[in-house]
Amino acid sequence: MSGNDYINSLIMGEVSIPSIIILNTSNEQYFLPAEPVEDLQQMLQFFSSVLDGSAPAYGGDGIFQRIKRVAYDARSTIMSVFRSSPLLGCFLFGLPLGVISLMCYGICTAESDDGTEDLELMKAEEEEEEERLTERTEEEEEQTDRTAEEELTESKSPAEKKLD
Template sequence: PNRFYAPWCGYCKKLEPVWHDVGAELKSSGSPVRVGKMDATAYSGMASEFGVRGYPTIKLLKGDLAYNYKGPRTKDDIVEFANRVAGPAVRALPSKQMFEHMMKRHDVLFVYVGGESPLKEKYNDVASELIVYTYFFSASEEVFPESVTLPELPAVVVFKDGGYFTYDGECCVAMDFQFGHMDGNDYINSLIMGEVSVPSVIILNTSNEQYFLPSEPIETMEQLVQFINGVLNGSAQAYGGDGVIQRIKRVAFDARSTIMSVFRSSPLLGCFLFGLPLGVISLMCYGICTAESDDGSDDIDALKREGLTDEEEEEEEDRQCAAELEGPEEGENEEDDAGEKDPEEKKTD
């Protein structure tokens, strides 16, 4: 298997010693599986090609297929996953002893019974895809206990809780609901962008991404049936969906989740990654808003404070020039007038 990690991821650092033990265990057991790791931030193109969206991500590469590991991050669980996926998708049960041994080891046992058929081809395809979750086997009808009777062959039989069930394709297609269970609520919380209490029941509509929650805790079979009937007849309130608003909420929720995971794993790195750009942008905005303009408004304001504008200043200069030009002429006229008056004044005298 290969582990995609990020240097700043706290979960990746916790997994490091476990990952080292996984490699040592597989090597000592002679397993053909090779263990490696890759910095997804340095090789982002490779990480994007394999669909890595979170850290750490564990994938086992087998041929053209890449299997995701989503189980507990312990040495034994990861080693068991690697050995299961690396082997054949469908394992044979040649004897009753082998069948009984596998029944003791596994809580759920999927077994194909019969020869070559279209059902076997589909079974093999499903096993190749779902081998990450459980084992798949094939056997003849003779290896089963006498209490196991099959109506027809080929058949797919599931052994669970001391009983067995035969696959019925028509019944599966006709079902309105498929039932499952999940440990914890982390995945559901991220799916509905909210929080679901544990334990709880939720119904998901995979066609339009809507979900339904009971109005009150379900404690009896009658309450569960009533809740399911409410979803079927449309009386139960639907949440979520795939509309534009929900998509915008999804983008915001994913961004918030990413930021919160960074701060939880490394607060100092989170402050640096998000605080520094915000600080630079804030300084740029402050500089733009407080920048002084060069349109001459400051000079006009200064002149206004002095009581003069550009036009008034020009008019004042024109008046001064006119006064200078008119000054000598007026002086000459006064002298001429004085010269003319002198003879008369003399006569009068």
């Protein structure tokens, strides 16, 4: 990294050269002066405000800052790809986005199958099943009646059978 690239990536922003930044490496916080430092007195005042804790601290290593860093790193990587070779960047990001867009378009404009044919087929099958069950029930009743009559005739004595 050359010049202010390291500091720019650290604070996730742009800093002009020359600038004064105080970095606390234990918790990744940094301190920037509120106004540009023009003389020694302003610089000493800035240092003392950092030491006594009255200067606002930026950055840190909290969860929100980490999420912000991931987003900044992604943005800076994409920007560097487009700066170094715009054609490759367009192909690298444009092709997948185009394919995804076409898939979404196809899904949203597809003819919907409302299922009426399936519903009619299911109703016809249910009716056939009901008819089969009804026929089977009638046959079973007839069979039961015949069996009952046969049992009745078998249980009769030979004299009763002659009378019938």
